[in-house]
Amino acid sequence: MQKINEELLACAQQGDEAALAALIARMMPAIRKGAAACRAPGLDFEDAVQEGLxxxxxxxxxYNAAAGTPFAAYAAACIHHAQQDAQRAALRKKHAPLNFSVPLPDAEQIPQPGPEELAIAGERYADTLQRMRTDLSVMERRVLIASLHGxxxxxxxxxxxxxxKAVANALxxxxxxLRGE
Known part of the structure; x- marks a missing residue:
């Protein structure tokens, strides 16, 4: 366990970034060792290191020096507890759906149909409407339209x-x- 200079600790507690960086550098071996020990599905090594930080x-x-515990021991316990909490949370699989989900594409990423595809789709639509008028009976058309409206x-x-039953048969x-059977 690293012995931490109390002056360095006091500077870090007052917001000195250089002192905090020095503390992190001294405690990083303990953080990495704890991260390697608490890996779990859903908790990567880097995530465990972040939890240790x-x-x-x-x-x-x-930290309160008046409690009598050396800072290095107190910090090691805090690091260990943070990493263990992260491991327990990962093992609960509470966030598994988020970890394994696939992001939806942005609207810019969805390919837009070109003029040819739009013309073909329009022709298919017109053909389907014409077939509905000519091939279907009045009852079948009404039932189909009602079904399309939910x-x-x-x-x-x-x-x-x-x-x-007559409605189901007509549909x-x-x-x-319309399928051409």
Missing amino acids: IGLFQAVRG QPASQTAQALGTTP ARARRK
Whole structure:
């Protein structure tokens, strides 16, 4: 365990960045050793090192020399506890969905269709509408349109004055005809 100069510690507690950097340099071997010991799925070595550094910052902020414990021992305990807390949190798998999720692409990354694709899609749409007018019966068209609007079969049946089974059959026929079967 490194012996920490009390003057260096006092400067770090007062916000001296150079003193804090010197404390970090002296405690880094202990932080790295603790990080290597507490690896877990969802907790990388670098993350454990960061947790150890957070523990060291808490030790610098909360150390009281009047308690009689040497700073190095107090800091080692704070580092160890911070890393153990991170390991326990990683083992709970509370954030597993976030760790293994795939980010959604930005709107700029989604490829926009070109004029050719838009023209082809427009032709397909017009062809489908024409086939709906010519190939489907009035009942099949009404049932299909109600289904496309999210209306349940029971509500469609009530509006058309028929049974839900007749609505389901008409919808199946319409789909079959539009697929070209």
